[in-house]
Amino acid sequence: MNPKNGGPSQGIRNINPHIRKLGIEVEVVCMDNCMDNYDVNDDFVIHKIGQGRSSYQYHPPLFDWLKENALNFDVLIVHGLWQYHNLAVYRTIKFLKKKSRIVPKVVIIPHGMLDPYFQKDSDRKWKALRNEIVWQLIEKKCINLADAILFTCQEELRLAATTFKGYHPKKTINIGYGIQTPPQNSQEFKTAFEQKCITIQGNKYWLFLSRIHEKKGVDLLINAYCKLAVNKSTIPDLVIAGPIASNYAQEMIAMASKNSKIHFLGMLQGAEKWGAFYNCEAYLLPSHQENFGIAIVEAMACKKPVVISKNVNIWKEVQAGNGGWILNELNEAEIYNVLLAISYLSETQIIQKGVAAYETFQTNFNVQDRATVLVKVLNQL
Structure with a gap:
C-alpha cells in the first residue's frame, strides 16, 4: 500500500x-x-x-x-x-x-x-x-x-x-x-509546484508524471523532445516527475543533462502534484504498456489533454472522446511529429482539447x- x-x-x-x-x-x-x-x-x-x-x-x-x-x-x-x-x-x-x-x-x-x-x-x-x-x-x-x-x-x-x-x-x-475528482484548482497548488520546480520560472511546460521506468518510454520522449527543441526553441519546457533513485532514472537524467528546458523533479505528491497537473499544457505518457494509467486520467480530470500510445489500454476511450492525441506508432519520429503539431496550436485550441478530456473523464472514469x-x-x- x-x-x-x-x-x-x-x-x-x-x-x-x-x-x-x-x-x-x-x-x-x-x-x-x-x-x-x-x-x-x-x-x-x-x-x-x-x-x-x-x-x-x-x-x-x-x-x-x-x-x-x-x-x-x-x-x-x-x-x-x-x-x-x-x-x-x-x-x-x-x-x-x-x-x-x-x-x-x-x-x-x-x-x-x-x-x-x-x-x-x-x-x-x-x-x-x-x-x-x-x-x-x-x-x-x-x-x-x-x-x-x-x-x-x-x-x-x-x-x-x-x-x-x-x-x-x-x-x-x-x-x-x-x-476521485481532483481538488479544485487553487493558487496554493501553483505555488507548491513552482517552489518544487524553481527552474521552470513561469515557462509553459509539458508534463510527464509517472514512474521513471523503461516501460514508460521516457528515453523516446527525451530524444524526441531534444530534437524538437533544436528545431523549434519556443516549445514548452518538459517536466519529468517521478522517483529518481533508480539506475534507469539516473541514466535518463544524464541523457537530458544538456537540455536546460528539461526538469527532473523527483516524486510529486499532494499540492505539488496537483499544481503540476493544473498548470501544464498537456500530459505525456508514451508507454510501451499501460493497463489503465491513473495519472493519465488525473490529468484529464484537471482539464488537460493527453498524449498516449496505443499500448495504453484506455486509448480507444480517449480517442473517442477527443481527449488527447494517440501515437499511432511508438517511436521518436511519431512523438516528435505529435509534439510539433501540438506546439502550433493556439491557447484556445489547447483549452478546448482539455475540456474534451475532462468530459471523457466524467463519462468513462468517474x-x-x-x-x-x-x-x-x-x-x-
Whole structure:
C-alpha cells in the first residue's frame, strides 16, 4: 500500500470511500512491514503482515492470517498476480473447503498483469520464462478457481485471453476503473509546484508524471523532445516527475543533462502534484504498456489533454472522446511529429482539447460510477 509502489494502491484508495458509502465494509491486508509509514491518512483498516522473501514475496504468515480471518469477509479481492499473495488466497479457499465451510467469494483484478506485452518484450525473456513456469504451476489454478476476473477496461479483458494457454476463468467482467475528482484548482497548488520546480520560472511546460521506468518510454520522449527543441526553441519546457533513485532514472537524467528546458523533479505528491497537473499544457505518457494509467486520467480530470500510445489500454476511450492525441506508432519520429503539431496550436485550441478530456473523464472514469458497478458485480456473484 506504499504510494511509491505504483497504481494499484492508489486505485484502492480512490474507490474505497465510495464502496463504503454503498454500505460495504472494507479492510486491506498487504505485505508491508508494520512500522511502514506512508504519510497518507487512510480511513480504512490496513493489516500489515510483513514483507516476504525474494521478488515473489513468499511469506507464510499471510497464509496463517487468511486462515484465521478469511471467514470474516464475504468477498476476497486479490489485486495483481505473480506473487505469493495470490497463492495464499488459493490455498486458504482450498483449506476452508476441506472443513466443509461456506467460503468467501474470490475475485482477482490483474491490473494489466495478463497483458501479452510482458511475455513478448525482448528485454524480458527470462522474466517471461519465469512467468510461464509460475503460470503452469500456480497462477493458472488461481485464475480458473476464482469466482470472477475483473478488468479495468475492455481492451485489458480482450488482451488477457491471448497470453497463456489454459486460461479458462469462470467469469470475466469489465468493471472499468476510475479516480476521485481532483481538488479544485487553487493558487496554493501553483505555488507548491513552482517552489518544487524553481527552474521552470513561469515557462509553459509539458508534463510527464509517472514512474521513471523503461516501460514508460521516457528515453523516446527525451530524444524526441531534444530534437524538437533544436528545431523549434519556443516549445514548452518538459517536466519529468517521478522517483529518481533508480539506475534507469539516473541514466535518463544524464541523457537530458544538456537540455536546460528539461526538469527532473523527483516524486510529486499532494499540492505539488496537483499544481503540476493544473498548470501544464498537456500530459505525456508514451508507454510501451499501460493497463489503465491513473495519472493519465488525473490529468484529464484537471482539464488537460493527453498524449498516449496505443499500448495504453484506455486509448480507444480517449480517442473517442477527443481527449488527447494517440501515437499511432511508438517511436521518436511519431512523438516528435505529435509534439510539433501540438506546439502550433493556439491557447484556445489547447483549452478546448482539455475540456474534451475532462468530459471523457466524467463519462468513462468517474470513480463513483465505477464503485456502483463493482458493488453490483460483487452482489451478483
